[in-house]
Amino acid sequence: MEPSPATTAPVSTVTATSAIPAPVQDTRPAFDAQNVSIFYTQKPAVDGVTLQVPSRSVTAIIGPSGCGKSTFLRCLNRMHELVPGARMTGTIRLYGDDLYAPEIDPTVVRRRVGMVFQKSNPFPTMSIAENVTVGLRLNGVRDRAFLRERMEQALRMSALWDEVKNDLNRPGISLSGGQQQRLCIARAVAVQPEVLLMDEPASALDPIATSKVEELINDLKKNYTIVIVTHNMQQATRVADQTAFFYLGKLIEFAPTRELFNNPRQPQTEAYITGRFG
Amino acid sequence: MSDPKQMRPASRARDAVFQWFCFLMACGVLVLIVLVGYVLWGGSADVFRKFGWKFLTGSDWDPNTGSFGALPFIFGTLVSSLLALAIAAPLAISTAIYLTELAPHRLRQPLVFMIEMLSAIPSVIYGLWAIFIMLPWLSQSVFPLLRHSLGALPKSIPLFHHEIPTPALLFSGPTGAGYSMLSGAIIIAVMILPIITSVSREILxxxxxxxxxxxxxxxxxxWEVTRIAVLSYAKKGLFGAMILGLGRALGETMAVTMVIGNTPRISPSLFSPGYTLASVIANEFAEATSDDYLHALVAIGLVLMAVTVVVNLCAQLILKLSGTEVGAVR
Structure with a gap:
């Protein structure tokens, strides 16, 4: 197979002329979650989860519907706070910084921790180019040459550049579903977040588009820490270095992917991956 | 699976009845519009035959001498409605944004209820409120302030050997007791506020x-979320909400009649009294004794309908033209 353009993209050659940091080279765990519980009502949706997400690798979160995997993912960039009445206890550190410290603004957290959603959601009134650069423009970047460079780089990283380079002014929503999802990934990586969260990013895509997104995840982990929620266990085995299994809000097992699937330690994990429930 | 014999065969007859029923009901609307247009046209044909275009372009309205020029009313209707929209739209859309994006969830329902209450108040009550509360306040505090600030700016500026009038003209002249175009516009703005807010809220x-x-x-x-994700997504719908409000404003009668001053005159000053198409019909229909006078008022009705249709068509055109703008940037 041809090496995709993303593998050769000169990520580190972009001189930092903006306030946005380059991807972190830190070897500490990206996320350090200690005893995290999240409540929407009295009953916890996530119950006492302690988990360390290694840097520059792909971590999958699997589990049956309603197990709290999406909720846990959303508390990693404080997106769960958009739900009225949501509460969270415990601590989450991103490379040592407490994300829930009182002086921390959630918008700053979300600039460090990018997110890709279940359904592609490009901004319908913006062109492809504008969709990719919107995050930078929100950060006050006005330098056109720099925006253009970052846009091309983000689109190359998302393996979309060759397909759209001649149509950059077309609306983002004129693309196919799979292309739209890669556009959303480009939009997220254009601001060079330290971590990328993905909430079932391929669940609305056909098999070909899914495999493109999975290839992309494999490419991105050279530069990024990725946490992906998926209901598709095959997908977890294909893309993830380590996998966490959630059940009824609790973290049941967290292990290297191969180990978790070949040699699960917990009976619930085994029951789930062998298809006895879920 | 159940036995297919037990299931009723798909009925085409029912479907046909359903289709025809809905079609006829929809036709009813069309028939109504045609009938209204026909009656208005029939009643006003004499006027157009007698006065021709002069009826629309003439600015002299004096039933005693038999001169009928509708321009001051067209002017009054357009100016008061557009001004009302300019006042109401920012208020209504900001309120709708507050209600959908910012307000604490406990507060939202009570606020929505209160806004909907506003639209349940009868027009004549708004008029009374305007006469007893709003006009004294406007004529004693707001109008003098506007007149001495904005109205004190130069009334015209020289440009290429021409004197170009400035907006200062709008706020010059005597303010009187407050019966004026501006008062009319403000009361219309209050009255179209609920509909624009409600529709904008649904759009958002x-x-x-x-x-x-x-x-x-x-x-x-x-604010950034509202700007890039919400407003840009909803802008066409919000424009539609404004046009709905404008439609209401054009036809608004009672409250405006009570405060606008009812003087058929075209003046640049917003402090001077005006007259609208709807107001003149309401005021003078009972005293229209001659045939010409009566026909002229019916013709005013036709003009009001035409103005409303033209404004709506313009809005459609603007929407259509702006539709091609997405993606054509740079």
């Missing part, structure tokens, strides 16, 4: 949460 609520999350996920603040 229809913006998918996924759009907001996309913006939040990039680290946008609430």
């Amino acid at each position: 609520r229809s913006v998918p949460d996924l759009q907001r999350e996309a913006a939040y996920g990039l680290g946008a603040t609430r």
Whole structure:
């Protein structure tokens, strides 16, 4: 197979002329979650989860519907706070910084921790180019040459550049579903977040588009820490270095992917991956 | 699976009845519009035959001498309605944004209820309120302030050997007791506020949460989320909400009649009294004794309908033209 353009993209050659940091080279765990519980009502949706997400690798979160995997993912960039009445206890550190410290603004957290959603959601009134650069423009970047460079780089990283380079002014929503999802990934990586969260990013895509997104995840982990929620266990085995299994809000097992699937330690994990429930 | 013999065969007859029923009901609307137009046209044909275009372009309205020029009313209707829209739209859309994006959830329902209450107040009550509360306040405090600030600016500026009039003209001249174009516009603005707010709120609520999350996920603040995810998604719908409000404003009668001053005159000053198409019909229909006078008032009705249709067509055109703008940027 041809090496995709993303593998050769000169990520580190972009001189930092903006306030946005380059991807972190830190070897500490990206996320350090200690005893995290999240409540929407009295009953916890996530119950006492302690988990360390290694840097520059792909971590999958699997589990049956309603197990709290999406909720846990959303508390990693404080997106769960958009739900009225949501509460969270415990601590989450991103490379040592407490994300829930009182002086921390959630918008700053979300600039460090990018997110890709279940359904592609490009901004319908913006062109492809504008969709990719919107995050930078929100950060006050006005330098056109720099925006253009970052846009091309983000689109190359998302393996979309060759397909759209001649149509950059077309609306983002004129693309196919799979292309739209890669556009959303480009939009997220254009601001060079330290971590990328993905909430079932391929669940609305056909098999070909899914495999493109999975290839992309494999490419991105050279530069990024990725946490992906998926209901598709095959997908977890294909893309993830380590996998966490959630059940009824609790973290049941967290292990290297191969180990978790070949040699699960917990009976619930085994029951789930062998298809006895879920 | 159940036995197919037990199931009723798909009925085409029912479907046909359903289709025809809905078709006829929809036709009813069309028939109504045609009938209204026909009656108005029939009643006003004499006037147009007698006065021709002069009826629309003439600015002299004096039933005693038999001169009928509708221009001051057209002017009054357009100016008061557009001004009302300019006052109401920012208020209504900001309120709708507050209600859908910012207000604490406990507060939302009571606020919505109160706004909907506003639209349940009868027009004549608004008029009374305007006469007893609003006009004294406007004529004693607001109008003098406007007159001495904005109205004190130069009334015209020289440009290429021409004197170009400035907006200062709008706020010059005597302010009187407050019966004026501006008062009329303000009371219309109050009255169209609820409809624009309600429709805008529905439009904003229809913006998918996924759009907001996309913006939040990039680290946008609430204002940025509203700007890039909500308003840009909803702008066409919001424009539609404004046009609905404008439609209401054009036909608004009672409250305006009570405060606008009812003087058929075209004046640049917003402090001077005006007259609208709807007001003149309401005021003078009972005293229209001659045939010409009566026909002229019916013709005013036709003009009002035409103005409303033209304004709506213009709005459609603007929407259509702006539709091609997406993606054609740079």
